[in-house]
Amino acid sequence: MFGFPSETLEEAQRTVDTIESNSELIDSCYLSKFSMKKNAIVSENPSEYGLTNCRMAGEFLLDNTFNSSGMTAEEKRAFGKQFRNSYIAKNIRRLWPYLCLDFEYLLLYVSLFGKNKVKNYRLKNPPDSVNGFAAFL
Secondary structure, three states: OEOOOOOOHHHHHHHHHHHHHOOOOOOOOOOOEOOEEOOOHHHHOHHHHOOEEEEOOOOOOOEEEEEOOOOOHHHHHHHHHHHHHHHHHHOOOEOHHHHHHOHHHHHHHHHHHOHHHHHHOEOOOOOOOOOOHHHHO
């Protein structure tokens, strides 16, 4: 997870650096952006976490909006996109990271082929780029 209210871009990058420097120990990772859900501890005490201008998203919506001293919404979007593209590019021959980005595909492939086969599978002809992967499936 990244984008906790007070987390800076530098702190988020340190998390990525840790993942990358330990890639031989980490089979996959899933990028999740922090969101303040209704009835979460953070939403019950927003000032304790440095949040200001907290607004309920609506009666039937789960996420609340807020301002914080950490990354802006745009920085979070850009960081997430950059990490996703970088992670896939570095693991372009492996199927597992792609499937972890789209959970429904992961469940389908694991149910059909088993976890070990999917985890250890290597693409014989990987796409030329991260963007080419969508057409590859």
